[in-house]
Amino acid sequence: MEISGLLFYLVGFLTMGGIYAVLSLALNMQWGFGGLFNAGIAGFYAIGAYSAAIITAAPSDKHLGGFDLPIVVGLMVAGILSGIVGYAIARICVRLKADYLAMASIGIAEIIRLIITNEDWLTNGSLGISRIPRPLEGLATGRTAEVIFLAFVWIIVAVTYFVARRLRASPWGRVMRAIRDNEAAATAIGKDVQRFRTQTFVIGSVFMAMAGALSAHYFKFFSPDATEPLLVTFLVWVMLIAGGSGNNLGAVFGALIIWAIWSLTEILTGQLPPDWATRSSYIRMLLIGLFLQFVLQRYRAGLLPEKAPRLDIELTRTRDLN
Amino acid sequence: MIDLINFYLIPGLTLGSIYALGAVGISMIFGILRFAHFAHGDLMTIGAYAALTAVGLTGMSPLAAILVAIIVAAIVALATDRLFYKPLRELPTIYTVIASFGVALMFRAAVQLIWGTDNQVYVPGFQKPLIFFDTFRIATRHVQIVGTTIILAVALHLFLNRTRTGKIMRAVADDPTLAAVAGLDTEATIRWTWIIGAGLAATAGVFVGLDTDIHSNMGWNLLLPMFAGALLGGIGKPLGAIAGGMIIGIAEELCTYPFFGDSLISPSYKSAVAFVIMIAVLIIRPQGLFRGRLL
Numbered sequence: 001m002e003i004s005g006l007l008f009y010l011v012g013f014l015t016m017g018g019i020y021a022v023l024s025l026a027l028n029m030q031w032g033f034g035g036l037f038n039a040g041i042a043g044f045y046a047i048g049a050y051s052a053a054i055i056t057a058a059p060s061d062k063h064l065g066g067f068d069l070p071i072v073v074g075l076m077v078a079g080i081l082s083g084i085v086g087y088a089i090a091r092i093c094v095r096l097k098a099d100y101l102a103m104a105s106i107g108i109a110e111i112i113r114l115i116i117t118n119e120d121w122l123t124n125g126s127l128g129i130s131r132i133p134r135p136l137e138g139l140a141t142g143r144t145a146e147v148i149f150l151a152f153v154w155i156i157v158a159v160t161y162f163v164a165r166r167l168r169a170s171p172w173g174r175v176m177r178a179i180r181d182n183e184a185a186a187t188a189i190g191k192d193v194q195r196f197r198t199q200t201f202v203i204g205s206v207f208m209a210m211a212g213a214l215s216a217h218y219f220k221f222f223s224p225d226a227t228e229p230l231l232v233t234f235l236v237w238v239m240l241i242a243g244g245s246g247n248n249l250g251a252v253f254g255a256l257i258i259w260a261i262w263s264l265t266e267i268l269t270g271q272l273p274p275d276w277a278t279r280s281s282y283i284r285m286l287l288i289g290l291f292l293q294f295v296l297q298r299y300r301a302g303l304l305p306e307k308a309p310r311l312d313i314e315l316t317r318t319r320d321l322n
Numbered sequence: 323m324i325d326l327i328n329f330y331l332i333p334g335l336t337l338g339s340i341y342a343l344g345a346v347g348i349s350m351i352f353g354i355l356r357f358a359h360f361a362h363g364d365l366m367t368i369g370a371y372a373a374l375t376a377v378g379l380t381g382m383s384p385l386a387a388i389l390v391a392i393i394v395a396a397i398v399a400l401a402t403d404r405l406f407y408k409p410l411r412e413l414p415t416i417y418t419v420i421a422s423f424g425v426a427l428m429f430r431a432a433v434q435l436i437w438g439t440d441n442q443v444y445v446p447g448f449q450k451p452l453i454f455f456d457t458f459r460i461a462t463r464h465v466q467i468v469g470t471t472i473i474l475a476v477a478l479h480l481f482l483n484r485t486r487t488g489k490i491m492r493a494v495a496d497d498p499t500l501a502a503v504a505g506l507d508t509e510a511t512i513r514w515t516w517i518i519g520a521g522l523a524a525t526a527g528v529f530v531g532l533d534t535d536i537h538s539n540m541g542w543n544l545l546l547p548m549f550a551g552a553l554l555g556g557i558g559k560p561l562g563a564i565a566g567g568m569i570i571g572i573a574e575e576l577c578t579y580p581f582f583g584d585s586l587i588s589p590s591y592k593s594a595v596a597f598v599i600m601i602a603v604l605i606i607r608p609q610g611l612f613r614g615r616l617l
Contacts (some may be wrong), residue, residue: 037416039360039423093606096616098416099358100604107359108596110546118590229542234427237420282435289428296421297409306519 002228011146017259018153019214023232024239024255025160025248026207032246032306034200035180036094042232043109044082044205048117048212049222050114051078053129054122056217058311061133063124071135071217078209086205087198092199109229118226130224132216154216157252160207164248167203176200177246177308230285235262240290244302253303262288329458330579331572336464336533338571339471343526344544345551345563346478347519352559353495354515356546357415360422361402362523362543362548364429370397370536371437374557379443383467388528395524398429399516409438413461433538441535444528460497467529474522475564482560487514493614495558547574547596556614565611570596 029035038044049220052074057066089108116123123129135152137145167173179186179193187193187204215224235258243254262284271312295302344366351359372394373387406425408480410417482488487510494501494511504510530540551570555562564592574595587594608617 035416035438037419094602096604096608100417100608102360102419103546103553104360104600104604106549107546111594111597114591114594118588208608230427234423237423241420279435280503281327282431285431286428286435289424289431292424293421296417296424297406300413300417 008143008146011150013260013263015150015153015218015258016255018150018157019211020236020239020259021157021252022160022211022214023236024251025164025238025244026204027236027247027249028248029167029199029207029241030204032251033168033176033180034197035098036197036201037098038105038204039233040105040107040109041208041236042227042229043105043112044086044208045084045232046112047082048078048209049216049226050116050123050129051081051209052213053216053220053222057129057306058131062127063129064122065203066131071133075210075213076124078213080205081210083202083206086202090198094201109233113224113227116227121277126224128221130221131186132220132222134198134217135221149218153218156210156214160210161248161252164262166249174204189290224301238288241292242295242302244304244306246306247302247304250302250304257303326579330575332460332464333615334572334575335568336467336571337575338568339467340526340529340533340544341547341551341571342471342564342567343474343522345531345555345567346560347523348548349555349563349614350491350495350515350519350560352490352552355407355418355512356479357418357422357547360419360425360545361429362519363398363424363543363545365395365520365541366527366544367433367538367541368398368429369538370527370531370540371433372524373528374437374531374536384532385529391524391528394522395520396517398592399520400513403512403516430538432543437538439538441480441537443535460492463532467532468523474525475561476558482586485540487548492513547571548589550596550600553600554610556610556612557616559610559612559614562610562612562614570599573599
């Protein structure tokens, strides 16, 4: 492969990697900070993608809108809608053991999948929404445009990372960790456990929708196929656990590394004859599942294990919190 | 009215039987091992395909192949527990939930690798329905599925109430600490939980194939209504799970009946019924109809 082709491939890789990094950071807010199990990432991702698509796409009589509005508006609507859904489900489930939220979130993803495949007036059903714009599209074409979009994605990654970092280091983040590690103690000192959990779930849901919106703009076309639970929900879980739950930098690294492994093996298996190519894609799934088990049993803390952020108060000098 | 029974209630009972048998395992595993088993649907798929191979190789009837399905699923479940769940037993159970999420994917990938992704049937062709009193037209397969489920439910009831193992299982589900203090063998109980849970799931998987056809994704698609059935019945209450699964199945079918001129909901939203019931249970009565454990 010539060098420019390789660079071009790298741009595509980093764009998708960035979208996964946002998802992984968002899951880190829910699972890493709050110990909340979300098995329906694909659902929140789909809400984001379809909101952004409907708001920003050129007008069409095949689905609602498109309203041809600025991309920022699309991102806002995506975040708000996803946040509302996240709030509703969290309110019902956070008072129960995490398993109940896991079951209910599977349900959310399923309902959203039903809606986007069946409500043709809204989403054009399985045919999907096309002509979704990218930001600053008029400025450049071809490969330059790809680079501009890559920058856009990583600006969002940076924003997400910054928010996650601030949240974690704040008093709010300390309460979240306290709840996660010892719920009874956190309740005993008067923290409203359910409120904090609901908050972290909603914030995570909002950023998952951002990732969905980004991918809608990236693909310029979005159909229900893109919300396959394996590629969205499962891969993101592997990314966060391998990278290091609770550690934001770990979430980003995990996303990039797992995405690299996932796409490189796809290239490798793509070289095989067609009959073997389909088979090897199942072997690939089997191996990524096995990889998750391995990490869970041996390297649960992940690549970059969680470290409690430094406290800027007297306490640190008198007592080692770790 | 006859249509309601022939085309909605009977298929509802059939679907309910499938959900019920799957929900028993989920409820027992949640009650005894304390985690939501996300791979239960795909365990069902493995059972269904094991029976497919047995039917293909020996030409035995699908009903007889249930035995093969049970054995294969039980062995797979015990091996999975040993390899992937047991090492995480000392940790918060949410780690086991994550592990089971991964196991679900591995099961599905294995099924796709071995048997492919096409829809498959056990016995091709059309069966003539049985006609009772000139009005009730009931497919033979529906009689087989509902009948077997009733027999299994009675057997399960007797097992849980009359045998020592069954009583121990209920004791562990009710209060694991007390059961351990009383010197009950937890590991043996866990093994029995897997054998029964996997066996019933495999039976349900074969029923899916008997009723329609089997597909590598079928188990994952059945997971939501099975969870809903287990929650509705009450966690740790196997017979509650049977009732819960039945209610979900019947509700899904009846919701598409045109009670008021138009069908209540579009058939494509049938699987949303399970979710709505699940949410209602979580809001109104999280311990379920039969006062299960609230974890």
